[in-house]
């Protein structure tokens with residue numbers, strides 16, 4: 579396993595920062611196409627509460643890069659990060675224009691797109707394929723669990739087999755696939771969590787983003803949590819699971835995230851994720867980073 583920082587330094591020769599952009603997209607799991615209400619843990623912002631706002635992709639990315647550059651200095655590169663909702667749930671022409679605008683901004687050296695495995699039709703794959711030939715392309719897939727039963731409970735609204743097919747198709751066009759996995763989903767045993775990691779590894783995922791299940795305001799998960807129907811992992815317990823998961827990854831797997839931290843303004847639990855410095859120090863100490 580290698581950390582994202584080390585991987586980016588090896589590939590790009592310097593530190594890489596993310597510049598987040600919001601596209602005018604929603605999610606098929608919210609607009610009724612696949613489901614309504616979204617995944618039970620997902621907030622109204624579609625997991626993109628940290629994105630910059632602006633009227634066009636070009637404006638957003640320029641603003642985001644200049645803000646980060648003010649802190650990072652000149653010896654750094656930037657990844658245009660399409661984070662909110664399902665960024666391939668749109669017309670291929672719209673995506674093509676957005677990617678090409680983002681990649682034209684000075685300092686942008688890679689693109690990263692968060693999406694769902696069931697939103698990668700042939701025309702969208704063609705757009706991504708063209709882009710992957712010009713610049714490194716990361717595609718983040720929200721798997722969360724390999725269990726179709728849990729997936730149904732969390733209202734993911736796609737089958738795990740669709741994830742497996744999507745990874746294959748993305749690898750064929752030269753994309754680098756990052757898989758999102760949540761530990762602590764309702765009803766999941768440790769064995770089930772490890773099965774999710776194994777499935778992602780066997781599918782050929784290049785990178786991983788792990789997070790503990792966290793509860794945000796105004797989500798279906800909030801109600802379950804308030805009704806005591808969901809248990810949230812403690813810090814030690816969560817990182818014990820992460821440690822076991824790391825043991826299942828191949829040597830060249832890149833870990834982009836050891837845990838997530840929900841937007842503080844709407845984060846209800848777990849409390850421990852609110853103290854970011856404490857969590858980062860703990861991760862560095864425990865995993866020798």
Ligand code: SF4
Pocket residue numbers: 605606607608615616617620621624625662663664694720734
């Ligand atoms: S697929 Fe992603 S954006 Fe859509 S509801 Fe689920 S977590 Fe939210």
